[in-house]
Amino acid sequence: MGHGEAAAQSAHLALGSAVVLLGAALLFVILFRKLGLGATLGYLVAGAIVGPQVLGLVGNGEETLVIGELGIVMLLFVVGLELAPSRLWRLRNAIFGLGLTQVTLCGLALTAVIWLSTTYPMAAALAVGLSLGLSSTAQVLPMLQSGGNLRTPVGERAFSILLFQDLSIIPLLAIVGALGAQGSEDAGALSGWVQLPVALGACVGLVLAGRFALRPLLRLIGRLGEREMFVVAALFAVVASAALMQAIGLSTALGAFIAGVMLADTPYRHELEADIEPFRSILLGLFFLSVGMMLDLAAIAAQPFFVLGMAAALVATKTAIITGLGMAVKLPWRSALALGLLLSQGGEFGFVLFTQGQRGGVFDGETASLFTAIVTISMATTPFLMMATEKLRRPAAGAAEEREGPDGETPQALVIGFGRFGQTVAQMLATAGLDVTMIDKHVPQIDTAEEFGIKVFFGDGLRLDMLRQAGAGEAKAICFCIDGDQVEREFLVSVREAFPDAALFVRTFDRRHVMKLAGADIAFQVRELRESAIAMGRAALSQIDTDEGQIDRLERDYREDDMARLRSQIEAGNLHAGKEHNTLMGR
Numbered sequence: 001m002g003h004g005e006a007a008a009q010s011a012h013l014a015l016g017s018a019v020v021l022l023g024a025a026l027l028f029v030i031l032f033r034k035l036g037l038g039a040t041l042g043y044l045v046a047g048a049i050v051g052p053q054v055l056g057l058v059g060n061g062e063e064t065l066v067i068g069e070l071g072i073v074m075l076l077f078v079v080g081l082e083l084a085p086s087r088l089w090r091l092r093n094a095i096f097g098l099g100l101t102q103v104t105l106c107g108l109a110l111t112a113v114i115w116l117s118t119t120y121p122m123a124a125a126l127a128v129g130l131s132l133g134l135s136s137t138a139q140v141l142p143m144l145q146s147g148g149n150l151r152t153p154v155g156e157r158a159f160s161i162l163l164f165q166d167l168s169i170i171p172l173l174a175i176v177g178a179l180g181a182q183g184s185e186d187a188g189a190l191s192g193w194v195q196l197p198v199a200l201g202a203c204v205g206l207v208l209a210g211r212f213a214l215r216p217l218l219r220l221i222g223r224l225g226e227r228e229m230f231v232v233a234a235l236f237a238v239v240a241s242a243a244l245m246q247a248i249g250l251s252t253a254l255g256a257f258i259a260g261v262m263l264a265d266t267p268y269r270h271e272l273e274a275d276i277e278p279f280r281s282i283l284l285g286l287f288f289l290s291v292g293m294m295l296d297l298a299a300i301a302a303q304p305f306f307v308l309g310m311a312a313a314l315v316a317t318k319t320a321i322i323t324g325l326g327m328a329v330k331l332p333w334r335s336a337l338a339l340g341l342l343l344s345q346g347g348e349f350g351f352v353l354f355t356q357g358q359r360g361g362v363f364d365g366e367t368a369s370l371f372t373a374i375v376t377i378s379m380a381t382t383p384f385l386m387m388a389t390e391k392l393r394r395p396a397a398g399a400a401e402e403r404e405g406p407d408g409e410t411p412q413a414l415v416i417g418f419g420r421f422g423q424t425v426a427q428m429l430a431t432a433g434l435d436v437t438m439i440d441k442h443v444p445q446i447d448t449a450e451e452f453g454i455k456v457f458f459g460d461g462l463r464l465d466m467l468r469q470a471g472a473g474e475a476k477a478i479c480f481c482i483d484g485d486q487v488e489r490e491f492l493v494s495v496r497e498a499f500p501d502a503a504l505f506v507r508t509f510d511r512r513h514v515m516k517l518a519g520a521d522i523a524f525q526v527r528e529l530r531e532s533a534i535a536m537g538r539a540a541l542s543q544i545d546t547d548e549g550q551i552d553r554l555e556r557d558y559r560e561d562d563m564a565r566l567r568s569q570i571e572a573g574n575l576h577a578g579k580e581h582n583t584l585m586g587r
Helices: 003-034 039-050 061-081 085-090 092-117 122-132 137-146 153-182 189-224 227-247 252-263 269-294 297-302 304-328 333-342 348-359 365-388 420-431 443-451 464-469 489-498 511-516 530-543 548-572
Strands: 413-416 436-440 456-458 477-480 503-508 524-527
Touching (some): 003 269, 039 365, 061 269, 092 122, 092 153, 122 153, 122 365, 137 333, 137 348, 153 348, 189 252, 189 443, 227 252, 227 269, 269 365, 297 304, 297 365, 304 333, 304 365, 333 365, 348 365, 420 436, 436 443, 489 503, 511 524, 511 548
Parallel strands (some): 413 477
16 A cells, blocks of 8 residues: 555544544533533543444544543633633632642542552552542533522632642642652652742743733734634634743643743733634543543443542542531531532543653552542532432521622623723723623723723623623623624623623614614613714703703603604614604705
């Protein structure tokens, strides 16, 4: 067979494998979502079924994992983007107090359980125990968001713990790598322990590069208006940072995380998040598929009681510890139990640490498969445990849970467009004490606002994914303050379907624009210049000695005639309808 024929056959096999993987993922993720079990489990089961140990429709999982690990890299980039210094400061006590305590206590307790109940050496028990101490961000956050519980006291604390867990993956990767080095006879065994200072030096370099190179680049791209270049710039930042860390022997995840952090406090955060999200979702799904393909089902079948017993011990241990921590921070016992059950499972970062431990020789592939199965089973229990304990966790009569949420975590209002109109709207909302997120796609406007200490995010507010990244799912009001007639009726319908809890407020251009938006579920709309023109008309009447009461009556008559004319125009679909209500006609 010639080189060309071999290449063609390889491409054909790769395409066939892609079809099988994507088809299986689509089927099982939809099924598991319908059952309330989450997408992560759907990907894992899909990978196991089509993988080499069941149906054998797809080949080597290790090759797929190489690509899928980019999903973890991008997940940490998105986590970094969420960690603006101001937000870290607001949540510092919950993140670094409660989060650190949870990771430490659960990790050490599970280490003790494994060491006492198995024959694993201490290094392996510690690596596995610390990995099991982490919960599933990919499973828990969607559960909180879909139930509208992200801003409750339980949701706030769960979010803070998950945030610290996402941060802790960096030192945990170094610890697991060091345990592997410690267990070897290599003269460089201590190299794992010096990774932290090396990482700190690399982080400083990345932050400086981001501030003095990447930010100006993003500003230039924004001025040029080339949206696709933001995608390229985001991918470049992630891949380049990850490659740099890999080149000096550190985790690619660390590089991606720092890339996110160095851009977290820029006006381009939401735009970058929206652009990277499709890549992150697909690659993260591919990672879970590859983990499912690599499950050693024979090893699991040989020790089913060990797998089930350890999964039960994992869930029980974490539930008990986290419930206790919840009560220690003064949550009612029902809420504390909800927190414990919600975070009782192992998480996706455990898979990353198991892979790191296997590569470093801390434990073998069979052990990694066993504990991957244990984490998978623990994740499957969470939805059932939450449903089974719903009545028990329900607040007692008269003790409804206050929905307080951390200040500034999510906006109560979005203002799209920060020109003269949007500035006034945003300032009025902020004066009322609301958390307001402002979005504009004109870089000079953003730079001018920054001169006055006002944070305006760069992005196209007429994109659903952009609104979602900016917090529209939690907002109570979305104000479209864009000039011209850019806002379309179909877009507003999509926004209403995607964010049903948010009231929509629209600045319209003229009567034609109002007619085009007819039928959209808009809480309030106002035509450009109309109110200011009415104010000038009142001032002119006052200047020519018209009585104030008569001015009020004239304004009321004008508004009634104007609205009657507009209704006629909308009903007829014709701008020339309703002429009888125009007092200027025939003069």
